[in-house]
Amino acid sequence: MAERAAAFRAAAPVPPRPPAHEPLAPPDAAGLTALQLLRAHGSGPRGLTEDEAARRLARYGENALPARRRVTRRRRLLRSLRDPFTTVLLCLGVLSAVVAAWGTATVILSLVLVSCVLRVSGEHRADRSVALLRALLPTTATVVRRAEDAAESRTREVPVGEVVPGDVVRLGPGDLVPADVRLLRATGLSVHQQALTGESAPVPKHAVQEPGESPPGPFAPPHLCFQGSSVAYGSATALVTATGAATRFAAAHRAGDRRRFTAFDRSVHGISWTLIRFMLLTPPLVLVAGAALHGRGLETLPFAVAVAVGLTPEMLPVVVTTALARGAARLAREHRVIVTRLPALHDLGSVDVLCLDKTGTLTQDRPVVTGALDAEGRDDPEVLRWAAANAWWTLHLADLPVPDALDEAVLEAAQEMADGPEGVAALPFDPVRRLSTAVLRTPGRLGRDTLVVKGAVEQVLDRCVLDAEERARLLDLAAAEAAAGSRLLAVAVAERPARHGEWSHADERGLTFRGLVTFGDALAPTAADALAELAGRGVGVKILTGDHPGTAAQVCRALGLDPGRVLTADEADRLTDAELGPAARRTAVFARCGPEHKARIVTALRATGHTVGFLGDGVNDLPALHAADVGLCPRESVDAVRECADVVLAEKDLAAVDRAITAGRHSGGNIGTYLRITLSSNLGNVFAMLATALLLPFLPMLPAQVLVQNLCFDAAQLAFAYERPSRAVLRRPTRLRPRGFLRFITGFGLINAAADVATFGVLALTTHGAHASQEAFHAGWFTENLLTQALVMIVLRGGRHAAEGRTAGPVHRAALGLAVIGVLLPLSPLGPPLAMGTLPPLYYVLLATVLALYAAVLVVARDRYGRAADAG
Ligand SMILES: Nc1ncnc2c1ncn2[C@@H]1O[C@H](COP(=O)(O)OP(=O)(O)OP(=O)(O)O)[C@@H](O)[C@H]1O
Numbered sequence: 001m002a003e004r005a006a007a008f009r010a011a012a013p014v015p016p017r018p019p020a021h022e023p024l025a026p027p028d029a030a031g032l033t034a035l036q037l038l039r040a041h042g043s044g045p046r047g048l049t050e051d052e053a054a055r056r057l058a059r060y061g062e063n064a065l066p067a068r069r070r071v072t073r074r075r076r077l078l079r080s081l082r083d084p085f086t087t088v089l090l091c092l093g094v095l096s097a098v099v100a101a102w103g104t105a106t107v108i109l110s111l112v113l114v115s116c117v118l119r120v121s122g123e124h125r126a127d128r129s130v131a132l133l134r135a136l137l138p139t140t141a142t143v144v145r146r147a148e149d150a151a152e153s154r155t156r157e158v159p160v161g162e163v164v165p166g167d168v169v170r171l172g173p174g175d176l177v178p179a180d181v182r183l184l185r186a187t188g189l190s191v192h193q194q195a196l197t198g199e200s201a202p203v204p205k206h207a208v209q210e211p212g213e214s215p216p217g218p219f220a221p222p223h224l225c226f227q228g229s230s231v232a233y234g235s236a237t238a239l240v241t242a243t244g245a246a247t248r249f250a251a252a253h254r255a256g257d258r259r260r261f262t263a264f265d266r267s268v269h270g271i272s273w274t275l276i277r278f279m280l281l282t283p284p285l286v287l288v289a290g291a292a293l294h295g296r297g298l299e300t301l302p303f304a305v306a307v308a309v310g311l312t313p314e315m316l317p318v319v320v321t322t323a324l325a326r327g328a329a330r331l332a333r334e335h336r337v338i339v340t341r342l343p344a345l346h347d348l349g350s351v352d353v354l355c356l357d358k359t360g361t362l363t364q365d366r367p368v369v370t371g372a373l374d375a376e377g378r379d380d381p382e383v384l385r386w387a388a389a390n391a392w393w394t395l396h397l398a399d400l401p402v403p404d405a406l407d408e409a410v411l412e413a414a415q416e417m418a419d420g421p422e423g424v425a426a427l428p429f430d431p432v433r434r435l436s437t438a439v440l441r442t443p444g445r446l447g448r449d450t451l452v453v454k455g456a457v458e459q460v461l462d463r464c465v466l467d468a469e470e471r472a473r474l475l476d477l478a479a480a481e482a483a484a485g486s487r488l489l490a491v492a493v494a495e496r497p498a499r500h501g502e503w504s505h506a507d508e509r510g511l512t513f514r515g516l517v518t519f520g521d522a523l524a525p526t527a528a529d530a531l532a533e534l535a536g537r538g539v540g541v542k543i544l545t546g547d548h549p550g551t552a553a554q555v556c557r558a559l560g561l562d563p564g565r566v567l568t569a570d571e572a573d574r575l576t577d578a579e580l581g582p583a584a585r586r587t588a589v590f591a592r593c594g595p596e597h598k599a600r601i602v603t604a605l606r607a608t609g610h611t612v613g614f615l616g617d618g619v620n621d622l623p624a625l626h627a628a629d630v631g632l633c634p635r636e637s638v639d640a641v642r643e644c645a646d647v648v649l650a651e652k653d654l655a656a657v658d659r660a661i662t663a664g665r666h667s668g669g670n671i672g673t674y675l676r677i678t679l680s681s682n683l684g685n686v687f688a689m690l691a692t693a694l695l696l697p698f699l700p701m702l703p704a705q706v707l708v709q710n711l712c713f714d715a716a717q718l719a720f721a722y723e724r725p726s727r728a729v730l731r732r733p734t735r736l737r738p739r740g741f742l743r744f745i746t747g748f749g750l751i752n753a754a755a756d757v758a759t760f761g762v763l764a765l766t767t768h769g770a771h772a773s774q775e776a777f778h779a780g781w782f783t784e785n786l787l788t789q790a791l792v793m794i795v796l797r798g799g800r801h802a803a804e805g806r807t808a809g810p811v812h813r814a815a816l817g818l819a820v821i822g823v824l825l826p827l828s829p830l831g832p833p834l835a836m837g838t839l840p841p842l843y844y845v846l847l848a849t850v851l852a853l854y855a856a857v858l859v860v861a862r863d864r865y866g867r868a869a870d871a872g
């Protein structure tokens with residue numbers, strides 16, 4: 001179809017585009033009835049003809065979903081200029097220009113330019129590859145269309161991009177609302193509007209004949225649904241009023257795109273601001289010290305600025321996008337895991353708590369009926385027949401596209417449905433109430449209808465006429481079945497006078513308990529191993545299920561996971577947010593969770609400092625997927641879930657999650673190592689330069705030299721995006737804790753500065769003669785700086801276990817290159833223009849000694865730090 005549309009667009013004489021995707025009529029066309037609105041859109045209840053739809057597609061353009069819209073290069077460039085480091089660099093550049101230090105200003109501005117260009121093109125490339133991966137996950141909409149005017153209308157799936165204004169669409173649970181629509185008909189419809197309004201609870205929507213006053217807010221009208229939302233439960237038929245860039249969500253987003261603040265952003269943010277404070281402090285410090293000790297004036301400013309510039313990790317964004325994009329590409333290629341939002345890959349590496357739903361993850365989600373029991377616990381096939389009648393009629397009367405797994409199992413087990421009673425009304429299952437109800441017309445009993453309710457045991461018993469003792473006995477009966485690992489449905493019935501009006505939830509009262517249907521669901525074959533594997537990697541697994549606590553606990557036990565004390569949603573409801581955090585940390589299994597509970601538990605865990613991943617596949621998992629740092633789902637999930645998840649797995653398999661986490665740690669580990677090494681060396685250089693600036697009668701390095709050295713460092717550091725990290729990095733969540741991180745960089749920065757100062761001594765010893773010594777000093781220091789940097793890259797690259805049988809990788813090669821440049825550049829023809837002189841051979845001999853000592857100290861410090869980190 002996509003090809004056909006493309007061909008159409010290419011072949012047809014395209015009519016002039018209307019200005020800026022104007023909708024045919026305003027979305028709610030205030031006061032128009034549904035029929036009038038259909039007419040205003042040149043459509044009808046039978047939908048558009050295929051030809052008309054194709055014409056409109058050419059006219060209005062593709063209906064791109066919010067998450068799939070491209071960011072333009074200009075927007076990206078502006079965003080990268082807003083980056084705090086870039087801003088500080090630009091300020092320093094301007095400052096240099098103000099004091100007419102043209103050399104420094106030019107170098108700084110070129111540095112900004114190079115890093116922005118690299119970043120923008122890197123992000124652009126990364127985005128393109130994510131878009132290509134996303135294209136593997138097509139989302140569709142169900143449209144009602146006709147082949148030609150006179151033909152019967154047909155319902156068919158089309159890619160969401162081909163939906164046009166005037167289309168009539170069908171919506172069911174888990175569907176994305178493909179565009180802005182006006183409801184024509186709706187049954188029990190509730191939509192998730194979280195992406196639009198931030199509100200996580202589903203919002204009820206219904207069709208109205210003539211829209212009256214709506215509550216305030218662009219997304220509030222109850223008869224309209226909007227692109228960017230999805231169906232939580234119920235079903236509807238609706239008219240498309242606006243697509244693509246003309247939708248309300250697109251309009252709201254143009255103002256300023258909300259981006260999720262990820263775990264990675266949070267830690268980088270903290271570190272960045274500490275560095276920036278330091279950068280802002282450096283120039284005044286250098287100026288004041290220069291003036292006080294050597295009576296220097298503003299001429300020190302370019303040097304002071306260069307020192308501050310020396311602190312910036314200019315290549316950070318480039319290393320980050322490259323490392324992540326490579327990781328995502330590899331995951332897709334080797335494991336068919338698709339990362340739909342790149343930063344999520346980094347967060348996946350730092351996930352230390354993984355929340356799962358039970359069905360389909362720990363079990364196979366192929367339930368089979370194992371029994372039907374009456375209230376005494378005796379076999380009673382009648383109970384199954386009631387359950388099946390409920391399943392059959394809710395499926396048909398509520399217009400649901402497919403039965404859920406439990407309903408399917410019930411229908412499979414109770415075959416002869418044909419001559420059963422006829423259904424007249426249905427209130428379909430919803431995961432908050434955990435009930436479904438069908439109203440049946442009892443044959444031979446005119447004027448009487450039978451209400452059949454099935455659902456979770458507690459919810460059904462709450463609606464039955466029972467004394468406390470009987471209720472407790474029935475709960476025990478259910479608990480005993482659940483303790484064997486069975487899933488359960490309770491069934492209750494009631495006879496009521498027939499009626500013409502609507503049935504509502506209020507009618508589910510005064511019921512008679514009929515019995516239980518029990519289900520078995522085999523364990524997923526890979527689950528036990530994957531759980532053990534995850535635990536070994538430092539990931540705590542928590543089960544968040546809507547099921548019975550007994551069933552959930554038994555499934556965990558069967559997989560070798562100690563369930564401990566199960567926390568039910570009712571108990572969680574009684575805890576404040578502050579109490580829930582610690583309780584959630586202690587608990588492994590949460591039962592009877594509704595969609596909101598799942599989200600609240602995830603939020604509470606995040607608030608206690610965990611990075612939380614959530615794996616789920618149902619609409620009832622949507623709020624939690626939103627709330628988590630990383631949302632994961634299997635490929636067969638409903639569209640709404642897939643569109644919201646950050647990581648889409650080829651299948652719902654815990655082993656795949658484990659592989660994805662490893663890939664996240666791979667990329668995240670490289671980024672962390674890059675930051676540690678770069679910032680500690682940068683900081684060390686700054687310390688040393690400040691110290692020597694105080695001692696020396698001349699500048700320890702000229703601004704141009706500082707910047708050239710910076711450029712060499714940056715280029716070498718790109719290698720970290722391509723490195724294969726050590727196994728030690730993959731063994732625990734990669735996490736940048738700002739505190740520990742700052743301690744690391746100051747510690748290693750000081751060691752680095754000590755080596756520099758030692759070199760200073762060596763230089764004093766080996767070079768003599770006033771003028772000659774200045775140039776030689778610069779050369780000597782340049783060489784030493786690059787060599788120590790190369791050494792640090794090799795020694796600190798893999799942490800304490802770096803030696804574990806590894807071959808030389810890209811970082812080794814880059815370090816080698818850096819060392820060669822460090823030694824040869826001052827000796828090359830580039831030396832004199834950069835004001836670097838030649839050095840006596842003795843210098844090299846003594847420098848080698850300094851470097852050997854430095855390496856030894858580094859190794860000792862690294863191992864101590866590694867042991868402390870392992871213990872912490
Ligand atoms: N089709 C249905 N009709 C009536 N009740 C149902 C139906 N499906 C589920 N339930 C009830 O709702 C409860 C919760 O549903 P379910 O187990 O699917 O929740 P969940 O949160 O998706 O769990 P999981 O973690 O297993 O995926 C079930 O234990 C069952 O009692």
Ligand SMILES: [Mg+2]
Nearest residue numbers: 357359617618
């Ligand atoms: Mg589920």
